[in-house]
Amino acid sequence: MQGVFIDLAILLDNYPTTRSNRLILQDGHLSVEPCKPETKITSIEVWTDAFVVFMSIYCSQHTHRFMELLKYLQTIRLAPKRSSSHGWKIYDEQYRLRKAKDPASTWSMIDTEL
Template sequence: MAILLAQHMPSDTNRPKLVVQNGQLALQSAPNQSKIFSIEVWTTAFIIFTSIYCNLHPERFQELLKYMSIIRLGAKRCNNLGWKHYDEQFRLRKAIDPNGSWATVDSELWLIYINDSTENKNYNSGSTSVNMNTGSNLKCYAFNYEGNCFKQACFYKHVCIRCNAGHPIITCPF
């Protein structure tokens, strides 16, 4: 979602960098500097997303409005960024199963992210995680895009979304 707000960033911040890793030259994409940490910024990005998405799926417009309402309600109910993590994980699930409704609350994610008062406490160094859903191929969005995950018991794999190695995507050499 933060990529949708990229027009507010100087263009040279997104240029890839040439780095030396393991004795080899590699092209590393710069991490996205535009981050969403408030519901107001998220809403702006989501309106842009809705505009783009509804060009291909106009029948989903009402669902997306309901989804925005759900996320804004989540932001009111929790004092941390649980609403943001809910949104990220929900959209990852939508990428796997695009036929599901945007207007339906994912109760598992809601319980994990919105009702979790320990969300901002650092229980996990980011190098290891308790993966209670070992049969899942879902990867942790917080680990990949923020570099670490603060969940006491994260249900998602702490591996790179791009190459499945043990680093986050923001440091992926590929």
């Protein structure tokens, strides 16, 4: 059985933002334009927000995987504390791509090949 890779950023499209409008001054005219919600994962905090949404959807069908997902969440959140690079983001994407090919595998094991 094949899984599906989900770009976590798409889960942020309907996520509430603190700013709903912005003022634009163009050609001497002031106008109000709606702000677009965050659609890129730029920090571990934004990733966590998206992953929690993913977990809630995923666990509605796979309740037995909840503890594995919490462990995975902890692993990814620990990575930026150990390194200032965005390696955690690359690891996450590659891990979830592999997970899509083998959905029966556990979420709680670190993939040392990555």
